Amino acid sequence: MSEGAESPSELAARVKAGDRGAVARALNLVDDRRSARRADALVLLDALEGQGRGRRIGLTGAPGAGKSTLLDALATGLRARGRTVGILAVDPSSRKSGGALLGDRFRMGASARDAGVFFRSLAARDQLGGLAEVAGASVEVLAAAFDVVFVETVGVGQSEASVADFVDTLVFVAQPAAGDLLQFMKAGILEWPDVFFVNKSDLEGLATRTATELRAGLDLGRGEDPADRPPVLSGSARDGVGIDALIDALDAHHAKQDRTGEFRRRREAGRLARIESALVRRYGRFGLARLGGRPALEAFVAAHPARSAEGVIDALGARFEAGFAAKSEP
Ligand SMILES: Nc1nc2c(ncn2[C@@H]2O[C@H](COP(=O)(O)OP(=O)(O)OP(=O)(O)O)[C@@H](O)[C@H]2O)c(=O)[nH]1
Ligand SMILES: [Mg+2]
Incomplete structure:
Protein backbone atom coordinates (compact mmCIF):
# COMPACT_ATOMS: atom_id res chain seq x y z
CA MET A 1 0.00 0.00 0.00
CA SER A 2 1.30 3.45 -0.81
CA GLU A 3 1.86 5.86 2.05
CA GLY A 4 -0.68 8.28 0.68
CA ALA A 5 -3.48 5.71 0.87
CA GLU A 6 -2.99 5.05 4.56
CA SER A 7 -4.52 7.41 7.11
CA PRO A 8 -2.50 8.23 10.22
CA SER A 9 -5.07 6.47 12.40
CA GLU A 10 -4.84 3.32 10.27
CA LEU A 11 -1.09 3.56 10.56
CA ALA A 12 -1.37 3.91 14.35
CA ALA A 13 -3.51 0.77 14.56
CA ARG A 14 -0.95 -1.19 12.54
CA VAL A 15 1.90 0.09 14.69
CA LYS A 16 0.04 -1.03 17.82
CA ALA A 17 -0.38 -4.47 16.26
CA GLY A 18 3.42 -4.65 15.94
CA ASP A 19 3.48 -4.54 12.10
CA ARG A 20 7.14 -3.91 11.22
CA GLY A 21 6.42 -2.18 7.93
CA ALA A 22 4.00 0.15 9.70
CA VAL A 23 6.60 0.88 12.38
CA ALA A 24 9.10 1.84 9.69
CA ARG A 25 6.56 4.11 7.95
CA ALA A 26 5.60 5.71 11.27
CA LEU A 27 9.24 6.40 12.11
CA ASN A 28 9.68 8.05 8.71
CA LEU A 29 6.58 10.13 9.28
CA VAL A 30 7.65 11.51 12.67
CA ASP A 31 11.05 12.30 11.17
CA ASP A 32 9.54 14.20 8.22
CA ARG A 33 10.22 17.92 8.27
CA ARG A 34 7.71 18.87 5.59
CA SER A 35 4.83 20.78 7.12
CA ALA A 36 2.19 18.89 5.12
CA ARG A 37 3.34 15.68 6.80
CA ARG A 38 3.55 17.25 10.24
CA ALA A 39 -0.23 17.26 10.68
CA ASP A 40 -0.35 13.52 9.95
CA ALA A 41 2.55 12.93 12.32
CA LEU A 42 0.67 14.68 15.10
CA VAL A 43 -2.50 12.64 14.50
CA LEU A 44 -0.37 9.50 14.63
CA LEU A 45 1.42 10.53 17.82
CA ASP A 46 -1.81 11.57 19.52
CA ALA A 47 -3.32 8.18 18.60
CA LEU A 48 -0.32 6.42 20.13
CA GLU A 49 -0.17 8.59 23.25
CA GLY A 50 -0.53 6.58 26.43
CA GLN A 51 -0.84 3.35 24.43
CA GLY A 52 2.79 2.36 24.65
CA ARG A 53 3.12 -0.89 26.51
CA GLY A 54 6.86 -0.90 25.97
CA ARG A 55 9.28 -0.18 28.77
CA ARG A 56 11.86 2.37 27.71
CA ILE A 57 15.47 1.81 28.65
CA GLY A 58 18.37 4.12 27.84
CA LEU A 59 21.86 2.71 27.36
CA THR A 60 24.61 5.22 27.61
CA GLY A 61 28.37 5.15 27.99
CA ALA A 62 31.62 6.16 26.36
CA PRO A 63 32.33 5.31 22.71
CA GLY A 64 33.44 1.71 22.44
CA ALA A 65 32.19 0.68 25.89
CA GLY A 66 30.20 -2.09 24.23
CA LYS A 67 26.67 -0.64 24.15
CA SER A 68 25.74 -2.07 20.74
CA THR A 69 27.24 -5.47 21.55
CA LEU A 70 25.32 -5.43 24.82
CA LEU A 71 22.09 -4.51 23.01
CA ASP A 72 22.50 -7.49 20.76
CA ALA A 73 22.98 -9.76 23.79
CA LEU A 74 20.05 -8.16 25.64
CA ALA A 75 17.78 -8.51 22.61
CA THR A 76 18.69 -12.20 22.32
CA GLY A 77 18.03 -12.71 26.05
CA LEU A 78 14.70 -10.90 25.92
CA ARG A 79 13.58 -12.83 22.84
CA ALA A 80 14.33 -16.05 24.73
CA ARG A 81 11.88 -14.78 27.36
CA GLY A 82 9.28 -14.19 24.67
CA ARG A 83 9.52 -10.41 24.54
CA THR A 84 9.81 -8.22 21.45
CA VAL A 85 12.44 -5.51 21.26
CA GLY A 86 12.71 -2.12 19.54
CA ILE A 87 16.06 -0.35 19.40
CA LEU A 88 16.84 3.28 18.61
CA ALA A 89 20.45 4.35 18.21
CA VAL A 90 20.84 8.09 18.60
CA ASP A 91 24.11 9.50 17.38
CA PRO A 92 24.32 13.28 17.52
CA SER A 93 27.63 13.50 15.73
CA SER A 94 27.62 10.47 13.45
CA ARG A 95 31.14 10.09 14.68
CA LYS A 96 33.01 6.93 14.04
CA SER A 97 34.62 4.96 16.80
CA GLY A 98 36.49 1.73 16.38
CA GLY A 99 35.44 1.72 12.75
CA ALA A 100 31.72 1.40 13.49
CA LEU A 101 28.93 3.92 13.61
CA LEU A 102 26.75 3.83 16.65
CA GLY A 103 24.56 0.77 16.37
CA ASP A 104 26.50 -0.81 13.53
CA ARG A 105 27.82 -3.45 15.86
CA PHE A 106 24.25 -4.29 16.68
CA ARG A 107 23.35 -4.59 13.02
CA MET A 108 25.98 -7.27 12.64
CA GLY A 109 24.77 -9.18 15.69
CA ALA A 110 22.74 -12.35 15.96
CA SER A 111 19.49 -10.74 17.11
CA ALA A 112 19.40 -8.33 14.16
CA ARG A 113 17.92 -11.04 11.92
CA ASP A 114 15.11 -11.85 14.36
CA ALA A 115 11.66 -10.61 13.30
CA GLY A 116 10.91 -9.76 16.94
CA VAL A 117 13.75 -7.24 17.01
CA PHE A 118 13.50 -3.89 15.25
CA PHE A 119 16.40 -1.50 14.82
CA ARG A 120 16.48 2.14 13.74
CA SER A 121 19.28 4.63 13.82
CA LEU A 122 19.01 8.41 13.98
CA ALA A 123 22.18 10.09 12.96
CA ALA A 124 23.71 13.23 11.54
CA ARG A 125 21.19 15.89 12.44
CA ASP A 126 21.68 19.59 11.91
CA GLN A 127 21.34 20.19 15.60
CA LEU A 128 21.10 18.25 18.79
CA GLY A 129 17.77 19.76 19.73
CA GLY A 130 15.99 18.56 16.61
CA LEU A 131 17.47 15.16 17.23
CA ALA A 132 16.05 15.04 20.75
CA GLU A 133 12.56 15.83 19.44
CA VAL A 134 12.68 13.17 16.76
CA ALA A 135 14.14 10.70 19.22
CA GLY A 136 11.31 11.34 21.69
CA ALA A 137 8.68 10.77 19.02
CA SER A 138 10.49 7.69 17.69
CA VAL A 139 10.53 6.16 21.16
CA GLU A 140 6.75 6.67 21.38
CA VAL A 141 6.29 4.82 18.09
CA LEU A 142 8.55 1.92 19.10
CA ALA A 143 6.97 1.66 22.56
CA ALA A 144 3.54 1.26 20.96
CA ALA A 145 4.77 -1.73 18.97
CA PHE A 146 7.32 -3.59 21.11
CA ASP A 147 7.58 -4.87 24.68
CA VAL A 148 10.94 -3.31 25.42
CA VAL A 149 12.49 -0.26 23.77
CA PHE A 150 16.17 0.56 24.06
CA VAL A 151 17.80 3.87 23.23
CA GLU A 152 21.55 3.81 22.65
CA THR A 153 23.41 7.10 23.03
CA VAL A 154 26.97 8.07 23.63
CA GLY A 155 27.17 10.17 26.69
CA VAL A 156 29.25 11.11 29.60
CA GLY A 157 27.72 13.40 32.17
CA GLN A 158 25.39 16.13 30.94
CA SER A 159 24.10 14.61 27.74
CA GLU A 160 22.34 11.83 29.62
CA ALA A 161 19.91 14.35 31.00
CA SER A 162 17.96 14.56 27.76
CA VAL A 163 17.88 10.78 27.27
CA ALA A 164 16.57 10.52 30.82
CA ASP A 165 13.58 12.58 29.67
CA PHE A 166 12.21 9.80 27.51
CA VAL A 167 13.23 6.58 29.19
CA ASP A 168 12.02 4.82 32.33
CA THR A 169 15.38 3.36 33.18
CA LEU A 170 18.89 4.52 32.46
CA VAL A 171 21.73 2.03 32.21
CA PHE A 172 25.32 3.20 32.23
CA VAL A 173 27.66 0.85 30.38
CA ALA A 174 31.11 1.33 31.84
CA GLN A 175 34.30 0.61 30.05
CA PRO A 176 36.57 -1.32 32.44
CA ALA A 177 39.48 0.74 33.68
CA ALA A 178 37.64 3.79 32.36
CA GLY A 179 38.69 5.77 35.36
CA ASP A 180 38.78 6.03 39.07
CA LEU A 181 36.22 7.28 41.49
CA LEU A 182 37.23 10.91 41.18
CA GLN A 183 36.84 10.84 37.41
CA PHE A 184 33.40 9.22 37.62
CA MET A 185 32.35 11.90 40.07
CA LYS A 186 33.68 14.75 37.97
CA ALA A 187 31.88 13.45 34.91
CA GLY A 188 28.62 13.30 36.85
CA ILE A 189 28.25 9.64 35.96
CA LEU A 190 27.16 8.58 39.43
CA GLU A 191 24.12 10.82 39.48
CA TRP A 192 21.80 9.57 36.75
CA PRO A 193 21.88 5.86 36.10
CA ASP A 194 19.47 3.37 37.62
CA VAL A 195 21.69 0.42 36.77
CA PHE A 196 25.42 0.19 36.11
CA PHE A 197 26.90 -2.51 33.90
CA VAL A 198 30.66 -2.84 33.80
CA ASN A 199 31.33 -4.56 30.50
CA LYS A 200 34.26 -6.66 29.25
CA SER A 201 34.61 -8.72 32.42
CA ASP A 202 36.53 -11.15 30.23
CA LEU A 203 39.46 -8.71 30.52
CA GLU A 204 40.79 -10.10 33.77
CA GLY A 205 40.62 -7.92 36.85
CA LEU A 206 39.82 -4.63 35.17
CA ALA A 207 36.04 -4.90 35.35
CA THR A 208 36.07 -5.94 39.01
CA ARG A 209 38.14 -2.93 39.92
CA THR A 210 35.87 -0.52 38.02
CA ALA A 211 32.80 -2.05 39.65
CA THR A 212 34.39 -1.58 43.08
CA GLU A 213 35.13 2.09 42.32
CA LEU A 214 31.57 2.66 41.16
CA ARG A 215 30.08 1.01 44.24
CA ALA A 216 32.31 3.06 46.50
CA GLY A 217 31.16 6.21 44.72
CA LEU A 218 27.51 5.31 45.07
CA ASP A 219 27.98 4.58 48.77
CA LEU A 220 29.40 8.06 49.22
CA GLY A 221 27.21 10.05 46.93
CA ARG A 222 23.71 8.65 46.88
CA GLY A 223 22.19 8.97 50.28
CA GLU A 224 19.40 6.46 49.88
CA ASP A 225 18.99 3.31 51.86
CA PRO A 226 21.78 0.97 50.69
CA ALA A 227 19.10 -1.42 49.45
CA ASP A 228 17.82 1.33 47.12
CA ARG A 229 21.16 2.16 45.55
CA PRO A 230 21.49 1.34 41.90
CA PRO A 231 22.94 -2.10 41.28
CA VAL A 232 26.43 -2.34 39.81
CA LEU A 233 26.63 -5.47 37.68
CA SER A 234 29.39 -6.71 35.49
CA GLY A 235 29.66 -9.11 32.62
CA SER A 236 30.78 -9.61 29.08
CA ALA A 237 28.49 -8.55 26.28
CA ARG A 238 30.76 -10.32 23.82
CA ASP A 239 30.56 -13.67 25.63
CA GLY A 240 26.97 -13.31 26.84
CA VAL A 241 28.02 -13.34 30.49
CA GLY A 242 25.89 -11.47 33.04
CA ILE A 243 23.11 -10.71 30.57
CA ASP A 244 20.39 -12.63 32.39
CA ALA A 245 21.29 -10.89 35.63
CA LEU A 246 21.08 -7.54 33.84
CA ILE A 247 17.63 -8.35 32.44
CA ASP A 248 16.53 -9.38 35.94
CA ALA A 249 17.86 -6.09 37.34
CA LEU A 250 15.94 -4.13 34.70
CA ASP A 251 12.75 -6.03 35.50
CA ALA A 252 13.31 -5.47 39.21
CA HIS A 253 13.73 -1.75 38.60
CA HIS A 254 10.48 -1.63 36.65
CA ALA A 255 8.61 -3.61 39.30
CA LYS A 256 9.88 -1.22 41.95
CA GLN A 257 8.87 1.81 39.88
CA ASP A 258 5.37 0.40 39.53
CA ARG A 259 5.15 -0.30 43.25
CA THR A 260 6.28 3.14 44.35
N1 LIG B 1 36.65 -8.07 25.23
C1 LIG B 1 35.43 -7.59 25.04
N2 LIG B 1 35.19 -6.75 24.02
C2 LIG B 1 33.94 -6.29 23.86
C3 LIG B 1 32.89 -6.66 24.72
N3 LIG B 1 31.77 -6.01 24.31
C4 LIG B 1 32.12 -5.27 23.24
N4 LIG B 1 33.42 -5.45 22.96
C5 LIG B 1 34.19 -4.84 21.86
O1 LIG B 1 34.31 -3.46 22.09
C6 LIG B 1 34.27 -2.74 20.85
C7 LIG B 1 33.17 -1.71 20.85
O2 LIG B 1 31.93 -2.37 20.97
P1 LIG B 1 30.56 -1.66 20.58
O3 LIG B 1 29.46 -2.58 20.99
O4 LIG B 1 30.58 -1.20 19.18
O5 LIG B 1 30.63 -0.40 21.55
P2 LIG B 1 29.66 0.86 21.59
O6 LIG B 1 29.64 1.31 23.00
O7 LIG B 1 28.36 0.54 20.97
O8 LIG B 1 30.45 1.88 20.70
P3 LIG B 1 29.90 3.21 19.96
O9 LIG B 1 28.56 2.89 19.42
O10 LIG B 1 30.89 3.46 18.91
O11 LIG B 1 29.87 4.25 21.03
C8 LIG B 1 34.10 -3.80 19.78
O12 LIG B 1 35.35 -4.14 19.27
C9 LIG B 1 33.49 -4.97 20.54
O13 LIG B 1 33.75 -6.21 19.94
C10 LIG B 1 33.17 -7.58 25.79
O14 LIG B 1 32.32 -7.94 26.60
N5 LIG B 1 34.46 -7.99 25.90
MG1 LIG C 1 27.32 1.42 19.41
Missing part, protein backbone atom coordinates in the same frame (compact mmCIF):
# COMPACT_ATOMS: atom_id res chain seq x y z
CA GLY A 261 4.52 5.23 41.74
CA GLU A 262 7.91 6.42 40.48
CA PHE A 263 6.98 5.12 37.03
CA ARG A 264 4.13 7.63 36.53
CA ARG A 265 6.08 10.45 38.15
CA ARG A 266 9.04 9.93 35.86
CA ARG A 267 6.93 9.59 32.72
CA GLU A 268 5.10 12.83 33.54
CA ALA A 269 8.24 14.73 34.50
CA GLY A 270 9.99 13.49 31.35
CA ARG A 271 7.08 14.53 29.14
CA LEU A 272 7.04 17.99 30.70
CA ALA A 273 10.81 18.35 30.37
CA ARG A 274 10.66 17.37 26.69
CA ILE A 275 7.93 19.90 26.00
CA GLU A 276 9.72 22.63 27.92
CA SER A 277 13.07 22.09 26.25
CA ALA A 278 11.48 21.96 22.78
CA LEU A 279 9.74 25.29 23.41
CA VAL A 280 12.89 26.86 24.80
CA ARG A 281 14.77 25.63 21.75
CA ARG A 282 12.22 27.21 19.44
CA TYR A 283 11.45 30.45 21.23
CA GLY A 284 14.08 30.86 23.90
CA ARG A 285 13.57 31.29 27.64
CA PHE A 286 12.00 34.64 26.89
CA GLY A 287 9.49 33.04 24.57
CA LEU A 288 8.55 30.46 27.18
CA ALA A 289 8.11 33.25 29.73
CA ARG A 290 5.75 35.02 27.30
CA LEU A 291 3.67 31.86 27.15
CA GLY A 292 3.29 32.09 30.92
CA GLY A 293 6.36 30.11 31.84
CA ARG A 294 6.47 26.76 33.52
CA PRO A 295 3.16 27.16 35.43
CA ALA A 296 1.23 27.84 32.22
CA LEU A 297 2.98 24.90 30.61
CA GLU A 298 2.03 22.58 33.46
CA ALA A 299 -1.59 23.79 33.37
CA PHE A 300 -1.80 23.25 29.61
CA VAL A 301 -0.33 19.76 29.85
CA ALA A 302 -2.68 18.83 32.70
CA ALA A 303 -5.65 20.07 30.67
CA HIS A 304 -4.66 17.96 27.63
CA PRO A 305 -3.71 14.55 29.02
CA ALA A 306 -4.51 12.71 25.80
CA ARG A 307 -2.26 14.81 23.58
CA SER A 308 1.20 13.69 22.61
CA ALA A 309 4.16 15.79 23.72
CA GLU A 310 4.63 16.85 20.08
CA GLY A 311 0.97 17.89 19.86
CA VAL A 312 1.37 20.04 22.96
CA ILE A 313 4.59 21.58 21.64
CA ASP A 314 2.92 22.54 18.36
CA ALA A 315 -0.25 23.83 20.02
CA LEU A 316 1.69 26.04 22.43
CA GLY A 317 4.02 27.14 19.64
CA ALA A 318 1.04 28.18 17.50
CA ARG A 319 -0.40 30.10 20.43
CA PHE A 320 2.91 31.89 20.94
CA GLU A 321 3.27 32.78 17.28
CA ALA A 322 -0.33 34.00 17.02
CA GLY A 323 0.05 36.16 20.14
CA PHE A 324 3.32 37.54 18.91
CA ALA A 325 1.96 38.37 15.46
CA ALA A 326 -1.06 40.12 17.01
CA LYS A 327 1.12 42.21 19.30
CA SER A 328 3.59 43.23 16.64
CA GLU A 329 0.94 44.48 14.24
CA PRO A 330 1.10 48.27 13.86
